[in-house]
Amino acid sequence: MKKLINGVDAVVTDALRGIAAAHPSLRVDVENKVVFRAQAPRPGKVGLVSGGGSGHEPLHAGFVGYGMLDAACPGEVFTSPVPDQLIEATKGADGGAGVLHIVKNYTGDVLNFEMAAELSGDEGVEVASVLVNDDVAVQDSLYTAGRRGTGATLFVEKIAGALAETGAPLAEVARVAKEVNDRSRSFGVALTPSTVPAAGKPTFELGDTEIELGIGIHGEPGRTRAPHREAREIARIAMDAINDDLPLSGETLVLVNGMGGTPLLELYIVFAEVAAYLAEKGATPVRSLVGNYVTSLDMQGFSVTTCSLTDELTRLWDAPVETPALRWGR
Amino acid sequence: MKKLINGVDAVVTDALRGIAAAHPSLRVDVENKVVFRAQAPRPGKVGLVSGGGSGHEPLHAGFVGYGMLDAACPGEVFTSPVPDQLIEATKGADGGAGVLHIVKNYTGDVLNFEMAAELSGDEGVEVASVLVNDDVAVQDSLYTAGRRGTGATLFVEKIAGALAETGAPLAEVARVAKEVNDRSRSFGVALTPSTVPAAGKPTFELGDTEIELGIGIHGEPGRTRAPHREAREIARIAMDAINDDLPLSGETLVLVNGMGGTPLLELYIVFAEVAAYLAEKGATPVRSLVGNYVTSLDMQGFSVTTCSLTDELTRLWDAPVETPALRWGR
Structure with missing residues (x-):
């Protein structure tokens, strides 16, 4: 480690x-x-x-x-x-x-x-x-x-x-x-596990060609292991899980979140697929974030979170914020 | 990969x-x-x-x-x-x-x-x-x-x-x-290599207990390989290299930058050591950033960049900015 x-x-x-x-x-x-x-x-x-x-x-x-x-x-x-x-x-x-x-x-x-x-x-x-x-x-x-x-x-x-x-x-x-x-739903995917310092070894094992679908932010098991595949298909699995639970529609706030070890380049690739999926469902990502916000140490992977917006929620989302990790509008 | x-x-x-x-x-x-x-x-x-x-x-x-x-x-x-x-x-x-x-x-x-x-x-x-x-x-x-x-x-x-x-x-x-x-100087350290998608394998090899001091953002070799050690000592090596080149003093802008695969938790630990080092030299980190800004795909490691500020540079740094990765003040 x-x-x-x-x-x-x-x-x-x-x-x-x-x-x-x-x-x-x-x-x-x-x-x-x-x-x-x-x-x-x-x-x-x-x-x-x-x-x-x-x-x-x-x-x-x-x-x-x-x-x-x-x-x-x-x-x-x-x-x-x-x-x-x-x-x-x-x-x-x-x-x-x-x-x-x-x-x-x-x-x-x-x-x-x-x-x-x-x-x-x-x-x-x-x-x-x-x-x-x-x-x-x-x-x-x-x-x-x-x-x-x-x-x-x-x-x-x-x-x-x-x-x-x-x-x-x-x-x-x-x-x-x-x-x-x-109004919010999330689904996460891991490409690699994270390593907790005090444990000194990965929280779980994942094969060289395997991913974990539905991972938790502490490396808790998800729904299933699956073979690694194109970003397009992985994003679709995540979005289907969300859409099955709460059908996507209308103005949507979207977070494509890195788990801590994923390059931003790849998160944007995922975001492109998420946006395409939303368009298919008639939903629009009117507000979005792409980056590391809710991480799991050095885990590689991502999660998607959606929130179906109302006028009130959009207005409050847009209101000024001034924190180390989120700043705008003031 | x-x-x-x-x-x-x-x-x-x-x-x-x-x-x-x-x-x-x-x-x-x-x-x-x-x-x-x-x-x-x-x-x-x-x-x-x-x-x-x-x-x-x-x-x-x-x-x-x-x-x-x-x-x-x-x-x-x-x-x-x-x-x-x-x-x-x-x-x-x-x-x-x-x-x-x-x-x-x-x-x-x-x-x-x-x-x-x-x-x-x-x-x-x-x-x-x-x-x-x-x-x-x-x-x-x-x-x-x-x-x-x-x-x-x-x-x-x-x-x-x-x-x-x-x-x-x-x-x-x-x-x-x-x-x-x-007025700016940088020094980077890698704990792990990055993997370029088209190459499909790490840009270089690094042992389980080794780090690369002076790494470039494409994984170019640095000054030397060295045994991994405490964050405090690694930060000191980076800061010594900077200070030897341009002695640190006065009001300083500091970036502790993640290489893409490093948890923010660890970057803050490095920042604490960098701030302590600056204090020793009589320099003050009056403005700072901690996070992934100039990355190298999934490389684990960090770089430090310092810039010796003037009143003009501080005023321009503080001016409003509104980009995807840097936003404040408007």
Whole structure:
């Protein structure tokens, strides 16, 4: 295993030191492992808090800033953040209007966020939660009861974040967050496994001519192994899975997401196929992102996430955002 | 070789179709392989044109847009764009105030840009050129006489692009572009090789515990092979090489760039070490980028680029930019 680290125990804290040094717009509590906006909390604004295992960067710390999250909690690699971290983040993000927890559906994350919500509530912070479970690949899996939360997390954080910025109340922000999740679907494909530093070896084995269809972001098994094939066919498999679950139509927000080790050149090739597929179905990718947003360490592969837009969601997507990984319009 | 492609001959055109579908702000001439701003040329503005082999995305097409390039020409993977492409781009980017060619120092690129400049000149377009040669690792190499052009290309494109946007004349834009290059230095490290689709095998061999110090963006050999070690030590080797060539001091723009296959988590760990090194030297990373900007397909590794800032360069760096890969402030 060759990785740019100083030791497997220091991975998350060393990365947090780097985030702090690179982004003066953030305040990084390295000891408690919480990344805040430098100015958090903003009085009267609903606070948005997310978190999850490390190894999926820029998710979540890269989405802290104006128009998105107020705080993010990175757990150890592929490991849920602990309740203490989440409580620290929740209290630090509360400007008196309550806090929305954005939780990817993994068993550990769900339990720890629930505990943090309860304990923060005891300390007087009103907390609402939205569960992200957009991955159509499998019903239950290694870390999850029910569907996994993957690429739609970015959509939820961006759109709910934009609404929170307008001063909307907690119930409204939670409502739009849930709506985004309900209208979003994802499917992922792995060409290679990732390697967790502390494990020192790949999370699974994949043959030289095999791919894993429906992969999870921790390398959890998908639907099936299959022979590697042209990008066109692989994209079609992913899009069919999404379309079978929620038929594609109308104005659509699309993310073609790299798993961390895939060249951007290839992601654009996939995007071309995704756009062609959408056109066949009468759907239009009116907004899109192509790049590494919800990664799985060094895994090669991609995921596609779609969200069926409404006028409100498009307006909130277009609203200004200023985070390390997503910036526009201000 | 597992890649998300439809065939080795279609890589660049398929990716261009994806770029066209993803970015309505661009006009993509797939046949001639030129990526323009949708509104190019802008009358009275100096046009900026760059280009180079594909496989380094988002460089260059991802930097086409307001505040940066007017047009980019992707060659085949790791292969210079041809003069016809460059002429097409130059003519299409000329708003009557002339065109600046931003050329990375590789023999093929230099020759083809020179020919395109001459032939465009014959057709009445005034062309100036700036050569980017920031890589301190080696003096000559596989594709280059003199130093290679790498990460500083992004700095040159951003800063010269911002000046061009103000209506500055060609000689001024060329002057600032050259100044950015003169004040910039880079050094790269590979943990793994990349694989060119048409070749189907890695560009070089690297042992399980070896790294290549001073790697080029096409996998050209660097200074030396060395045993893999902690991020802290690797970052120090890179920074020493830069500092030996141009002592670091004062306000500095820093890019910690992923080679395409490196997790962002690890790039932040490297950034923390780079920031610590700069502090030792009395330099301050007042502006920075961490991520995949000048890549080498799926290579794992990173490069560091520094640029010693002046007030003018900082102001131009901060100016609004709106491209697929770099956006802020508008």
